[in-house]
Amino acid sequence: MSIPFEIGQAFARDLDMQDELKAFRDEFVIADPDLIYLDGNSLGRLPKATVSLLRQLVESEWGEGLIRGWNLGWWDAPRRIGEKIATLIGAKPHEVLVADSTSVNLFKLAVAALRFQGKRDRVVSDVFNFPSDLYVLQGAISTLGGRHELVLMQSKDSIHMEDSEFERAVNDRTALVELSHVTFKSGFLYDMERVTGFAHEAGALVIWDLCHSVGALPVRLNACGADMAIGCTYKYLNAGPGAPAFLFVREDLQEKLGSPVWGWLGQENPFGFDLRYSPAPGINRFLAGSSPILSMTAVEPAVELVQRAGTDRIRAKSVRLTEYMIFLYDRFLSSRGFVLGSPRDERRRGSQVSIRHADAFRIIRAMIEDMKVIPDFRAPDNIRLGLTPLYISFSEVCEAVQRIAHIIDHNVHERFTHERPTVT
Amino acid sequence: MSIPFEIGQAFARDLDMQDELKAFRDEFVIADPDLIYLDGNSLGRLPKATVSLLRQLVESEWGEGLIRGWNLGWWDAPRRIGEKIATLIGAKPHEVLVADSTSVNLFKLAVAALRFQGKRDRVVSDVFNFPSDLYVLQGAISTLGGRHELVLMQSKDSIHMEDSEFERAVNDRTALVELSHVTFKSGFLYDMERVTGFAHEAGALVIWDLCHSVGALPVRLNACGADMAIGCTYKYLNAGPGAPAFLFVREDLQEKLGSPVWGWLGQENPFGFDLRYSPAPGINRFLAGSSPILSMTAVEPAVELVQRAGTDRIRAKSVRLTEYMIFLYDRFLSSRGFVLGSPRDERRRGSQVSIRHADAFRIIRAMIEDMKVIPDFRAPDNIRLGLTPLYISFSEVCEAVQRIAHIIDHNVHERFTHERPTVT
Numbered sequence: 001m002s003i004p005f006e007i008g009q010a011f012a013r014d015l016d017m018q019d020e021l022k023a024f025r026d027e028f029v030i031a032d033p034d035l036i037y038l039d040g041n042s043l044g045r046l047p048k049a050t051v052s053l054l055r056q057l058v059e060s061e062w063g064e065g066l067i068r069g070w071n072l073g074w075w076d077a078p079r080r081i082g083e084k085i086a087t088l089i090g091a092k093p094h095e096v097l098v099a100d101s102t103s104v105n106l107f108k109l110a111v112a113a114l115r116f117q118g119k120r121d122r123v124v125s126d127v128f129n130f131p132s133d134l135y136v137l138q139g140a141i142s143t144l145g146g147r148h149e150l151v152l153m154q155s156k157d158s159i160h161m162e163d164s165e166f167e168r169a170v171n172d173r174t175a176l177v178e179l180s181h182v183t184f185k186s187g188f189l190y191d192m193e194r195v196t197g198f199a200h201e202a203g204a205l206v207i208w209d210l211c212h213s214v215g216a217l218p219v220r221l222n223a224c225g226a227d228m229a230i231g232c233t234y235k236y237l238n239a240g241p242g243a244p245a246f247l248f249v250r251e252d253l254q255e256k257l258g259s260p261v262w263g264w265l266g267q268e269n270p271f272g273f274d275l276r277y278s279p280a281p282g283i284n285r286f287l288a289g290s291s292p293i294l295s296m297t298a299v300e301p302a303v304e305l306v307q308r309a310g311t312d313r314i315r316a317k318s319v320r321l322t323e324y325m326i327f328l329y330d331r332f333l334s335s336r337g338f339v340l341g342s343p344r345d346e347r348r349r350g351s352q353v354s355i356r357h358a359d360a361f362r363i364i365r366a367m368i369e370d371m372k373v374i375p376d377f378r379a380p381d382n383i384r385l386g387l388t389p390l391y392i393s394f395s396e397v398c399e400a401v402q403r404i405a406h407i408i409d410h411n412v413h414e415r416f417t418h419e420r421p422t423v424t
Numbered sequence: 425m426s427i428p429f430e431i432g433q434a435f436a437r438d439l440d441m442q443d444e445l446k447a448f449r450d451e452f453v454i455a456d457p458d459l460i461y462l463d464g465n466s467l468g469r470l471p472k473a474t475v476s477l478l479r480q481l482v483e484s485e486w487g488e489g490l491i492r493g494w495n496l497g498w499w500d501a502p503r504r505i506g507e508k509i510a511t512l513i514g515a516k517p518h519e520v521l522v523a524d525s526t527s528v529n530l531f532k533l534a535v536a537a538l539r540f541q542g543k544r545d546r547v548v549s550d551v552f553n554f555p556s557d558l559y560v561l562q563g564a565i566s567t568l569g570g571r572h573e574l575v576l577m578q579s580k581d582s583i584h585m586e587d588s589e590f591e592r593a594v595n596d597r598t599a600l601v602e603l604s605h606v607t608f609k610s611g612f613l614y615d616m617e618r619v620t621g622f623a624h625e626a627g628a629l630v631i632w633d634l635c636h637s638v639g640a641l642p643v644r645l646n647a648c649g650a651d652m653a654i655g656c657t658y659k660y661l662n663a664g665p666g667a668p669a670f671l672f673v674r675e676d677l678q679e680k681l682g683s684p685v686w687g688w689l690g691q692e693n694p695f696g697f698d699l700r701y702s703p704a705p706g707i708n709r710f711l712a713g714s715s716p717i718l719s720m721t722a723v724e725p726a727v728e729l730v731q732r733a734g735t736d737r738i739r740a741k742s743v744r745l746t747e748y749m750i751f752l753y754d755r756f757l758s759s760r761g762f763v764l765g766s767p768r769d770e771r772r773r774g775s776q777v778s779i780r781h782a783d784a785f786r787i788i789r790a791m792i793e794d795m796k797v798i799p800d801f802r803a804p805d806n807i808r809l810g811l812t813p814l815y816i817s818f819s820e821v822c823e824a825v826q827r828i829a830h831i832i833d834h835n836v837h838e839r840f841t842h843e844r845p846t847v848t
Contacts, residue, residue: 031488039491046487054482054718062664063470064455067463067798074665101713103687104528111567127699132688132713135701139686143535143567152699234714240486241498241717262563263527264556271803275551275576277559289525289556290658292719293665294478374491379695 001405003332008398015324015394021309021317024390028238036373036396036403041212041352041386044238049301057297074293078265079284081296084303085237085246088311089210089229090220095248097283098233098299099291102211102245103136104261105230108286109247110140110176112257113205113228114148117175124169124176124204126153126161128183133209137178143260148175159186160343166198174204181219181229182212182350185382187342189213189350193224200225205253211235214246216318216351216389218311227253236351236388237306239299247286254282263288309390317389318351324394325353325385328401336408341382351388355404356381362413363404370412371403425829427756432822439748439818445733445741448814452662460797460820460827465636465776465810468662473725481721498717502668502689503708505720508727509661509670512735513634513653514644519672521707522657522723523715526635526669527560528685529654532710533671534564534600536681537629537652538572541599548593548600548628550577550585552607557633561602567684572599583610584767590622598628605643605653606636606774609806611766613637613774617648624649629677635659638670640742640775640813642735651677660775660812661730663723671710678706687712733814741813742775748818749777749809752825760832765806775812779828780805783837787828790837795827 003009016022028045037045061069073080082096089096099105114123123137134150141148153165170177177199182189192208199206208229213219215236221229229248233239249257258279264270265287268278279285306314322342329340333355341354357363360381367373367383376384387397407413427433440446452469461469485493497504506520513520523529538547547561558574565572577589594601601623606613616632623630632653637643639660645653653672657663673681682703688694689711692702703709730738746766753764757779765778781787784805791797791807800808811821831837 029483029487037490043486043491043493045490046482051482051487054478058470058475058478058664059453062467063453063475066461066469067467067800068792069467069665100524100528101687101716103689103713104524104685107685107712130688131691131697131699134699135686135688135691138701139684142682142686143684145569232714240482241493242714242720243718244716245713258566260563260567261528261531262559262566263525263531264554264559265527267555267559273555273803275555275558277562288531289527289669290656290666292525292668292716294667294718294722295716296666296719298718368492376491379697 001332001409003328003398003402009395012394012398015320019317019394020313021389022393024305024309025393027305028391034372036400038385038387038400039374039376040388041235041384042376043234043241044236044388045391047238047302047305050240050298053301054294054298057294077293077296078287078291081300081303082246084300084307085214087307088219088303089214089248090218090222091248092222092251094283095251096246097286098244098246098296099287100245102230102232103132105245105247106133106136106207106209107140108259108261109207109228109230109249110137110178111144111260113176113207114140114144116257117205120173120175121148122151122173122175123148123178124151124153124174125178127155128161128185128188129180130184130209130211133178133180159341160188160348163191163194166195170198170202170204172202174199174202176205176207178207178209180209180212184212185341185378186354187212187350187352189348192226196224196226212350215306217315221248226250233299233302237299238302240295243295243299244291249283249286254285259286259288261288265289305390314389318387319346321387321389321392321394321397322346322349322351322353325387325397325401328398329353329355332401332405336405351386353385353387355383355385357383359413361418362416363407365416366407366413367404371407373400373403425756425833427752427822427826433819436818436822439744443741443818444737445813446817448729448733449817451729452815458796460824462809462811462824463798463800464812465659465808466800467658467665468660468812469815471662471726471729474664474722477725478718478722481718501717501720502711502715505724505727506670508724508731509638511731512643512727513638513672514642514646515672516646516675518707519675520670521710522668522670522720523711524669526654526656527556529669529671530557530560530631530633531564532683532685533631533652533654533673534561534602535568535684537600537631538564538568540681541629544597544599545572546575546597546599547572547602548575548577548598549602551579552585552609552612553604554608554633554635557602557604583765584612584772587615587618590619594623594626594628596626598623598626600629600631602631602633604633604636608636609765609802610778611636611774611776613772616644616650620648620650636774639730641739645672650674657723657726661723662726664719667719667723668715673707673710678709683710683712685712689713729814738813742811743770745811745813745816745818745821746770746773746775746777749811749821752822753777753779756825756829760829775810777809777811779807779809781807785842786837786840787831789840790831791828794836795831797824797827
């Protein structure tokens with residue numbers, strides 16, 4: 001099978017020519033131009049600026065500066081980089097911090113929210129949420145004595161959630177709603193404004209998990225009246241493996257909430273060495289211990305790239321990339337045993353296209369090991385094709401579909417076993 | 425003033441000649457050989473091996489390997505590096521994890537311990553503890569509903585704690601004792617075996633904070649019957665600014681305790697994506713979110729250096745370094761307005777010598793800015809001289825005292841103001 005030139009190579013080349021963001025691909029290390037990397041929704045590529053900045057950090061700031069490095073920008077990094085992330089998520093500069101992991105940040109905010117909400121005893125989430133979020137919520141509930149109940153909204157299908165589910169789930173017993181803004185399996189995108197509105201009407205607070213939306217589309221936290229958010233920086237923000245996460249707390253809520261982890265960096269005066277904790281004013285109270293500076297440093301140049309590209313332009317390209325992928329799926333993959341696992345409505349879709357196949361695991365092995373296409377896999381049948389607008393071209397989308405079809409047509413995947421690796 | 429040759433330069437040179445660890449200095453980046461770095465108890469120097477390993481990590485593993493890096497050792501890092509740290513602290517390989525920050529790890533273990541201890545309602549620590557530990561304990565108590573009381577042991581003096589204080593403080597209401605093994609201000613070293621014994625007799629659990637002992641002296645957790653421990657890796661382990669911390673839980677306690685932060689890496693099967701949390705068997709249940717891999721990677725070569733040197737040899741040199749420093753203090757600094765702020769008994773002293781002075785802040789500014797000696801400062805009057813055996817020579821100890829005496833004799837510090845920087 002060959003994708004016809006006019007809807008394949010030629011069409012893709014035209015789209016690439018018109019791509020306002022095409023120059024951004026040169027900002028990343030592309031070691032093998034023939035490798036199609038569709039896993040930026042799991043770990044983003046390495047920005048070139050990060051390479052030189054990390055060398056300088058290690059060899060000059062740490063190696064020569066030693067302890068003095070803390071005065072060269074390390075100390076302020078959680079706030080300084082938080083201010084930059086704020087511009088990507090529609091928040092005020094003093095509403096965002098970079099710190100800890102997504103799990104730890106969610107724990108801090110969930111415990112704070114549940115304690116603030118007093119007698120309300122329900123936490124609402126959905127079955128699409130990243131399971132780790134659900135685990136953290138369960139742990140927060142257990143830590144607070146087990147008096148809260150976690151209610152998981154179900155859906156009629158495996159891709160999207162109806163707004164009407166909220167009417168059933170959110171009421172005057174709801175303390176907190178916690179959802180993935182873009183869900184990890186299907187890439188379903190919640191209407192943040194509407195959900196926040198539902199929740200606020202019922203008197204509930206909302207924590208948005210932005211892991212799969214930050215850097216891939218404009219997030220408008222303030223415009224939606226959002227309360228709290230968390231997110232990682234290693235997916236569409238390209239900050240490197242396990243890079244520190246961020247958290248957002250709306251200005252007027254900051255002084256009302258308290259982190260359960262009273263570390264010294266969240267203390268009013270960290271170098272006063274008082275024996276009793278008093279929370280710092282504002283967002284700083286959600287800091288705990290020292291930041292992992294090597295990993296933290298890699299966040300900044302990566303976020304700056306996304307700032308330069310602009311989230312509106314990123315979203316516009318993202319929509320075109322996923323539309324094109326779905327267009328090719330309809331013509332060349334649905335007939336080869338694949339089922340679309342992402343919303344067709346672009347307004348409800350993040351920057352990924354999930355395609356499902358009964359033999360998905362062997363297919364992704366063939367993609368990675370024989371065909372130089374790296375997707376993401378979620379058991380049992382979900383091949384997630386992450387389309388990061390900053391470095392994915394339309395020609396790559398076309399070529400990826402071509403290679404996937406080739407695997408099926410030539411049974412390339414049949415040489416692989418069903419044995420599962422630790423991580424894919 | 426000149427320190428007489430026979431107890432100064434010549435004596436120090438002899439000690440350096442006999443130093444079994446002297447070759448280890450070449451394992452570190454020493455950008456300016458004339459700079460005497462006595463702040464390794466705050467941020468250790470950069471190992472040369474770390475420089476090349478980080479380049480490889482960033483440029484090859486992340487830049488080229490992309491998501492596949494997780495199968496190149498990133499995934500196993502918390503356990504693999506934990507096993508290496510276990511050899512330094514007298515623990516079994518499966519009892520130690522590298523994860524999160526010291527504050528977050530202490531929170532996880534303190535909450536776990538207090539919940540396990542049921543009705544016991546007291547937490548015992550001391551006024552010498554690093555305040556952040558006290559804050560985290562206060563936060564854990566608050567999160568669990570405020571029914572526990574934090575009891576802080578006082579001391580007759582500012583340097584050491586009498587064992588007899590424990591008899592007063594620890595009883596059948598004590599759930600948990602949490603102490604810095606080596607205290608941060610004076611470098612006082614607790615008798616871990618004895619304290620653990622006292623606590624166990626009363627039915628209490630103990631968490632040891634090893635921040636100022638790991639890498640500076642042999643810690644024998646198993647031999648002391650220790651329950652739990654936490655520690656950082658950026659001081660005597662030289663793992664870099666804000667590098668991930670570690671935690672230890674004794675084998676037989678692991679299945680009895682549960683972390684409050686139920687992240688997916690602490691889940692039984694992280695890639696099963698079950699909606700309900702079940703804790704992983706063993707120590708892994710104390711993992712939360714993804715590790716900051718850049719910072720994590722720097723821990724391993726640094727720990728390997730300490731392993732190669734051996735903690736017994738490190739301790740032997742450390743004792744000689746601090747003894748020599750105190751010898752010179754007695755002759756040349758006590759007459760210049762300094763007061764010794766560390767124990768004279770080597771069995772009760774870590775790897776630092778604190779000297780206190782009414783004008784300490786201006787003196788450390790003169791040391792750093794004019795005299796190329798970097799100490800550590802703790803308000804209001806404490807100059808901490810950290811003596812890291814892997815890279816500090818006896819000649820540097822002698823030269824540092826010479827330069828400090830010079831500051832006093834020539835009023836070098838008088839040109840500085842009392843204005844305090846953010847971090848020193």
